[in-house]
Amino acid sequence: MESKYCHSCGEQIAKTASTCPKCGAPQAGSVSHLISAATPRNKTLTVVFALILGAFGVHKFYLRQYVAGVIYLLFFWTYIPGLIALVEGSRFVFMSDADFDNRYNDGQQVNKSGPLAPILAAVTILMAIIAVLSIIVAIALPAYQDYRKRAEARSNKDKPLSKTPPARS
């Protein structure tokens, strides 16, 4: 069986263990390690959370801003948290790693953006454009359909019922 060493107590444990059986420390790569308050926050992951699950405040919970997270979750149906999260996600993309670590990792410089950073920035901008376009369509389409319906109703009213007079018996 493959094994690794617990980063906390040094005990040899199963490679797939999500927590150390001896000291209970969450192990890297597990969900519990990801959300553990002691784990440094990853900037890329924060951006992904904000853009994909931001309406539910997932990036807020991840950044340990639990009150804000609950507010997002309560009001997600208004679409407002989703829009704010989109802006926040874009801000994280353009925020320097050092700035992010100063804000969310107590100044521990743990984030080092790799070659994916420009791709992420491009995807963010694209998602923002799509979001804005879908809002415009969501507002404009029902208005257009309403206009069409009214125009149709009006032309039906103006139209004479029949061009030839009804035949008399």
Ligand SMILES: [Zn+2]
């Ligand atoms: Zn341990």
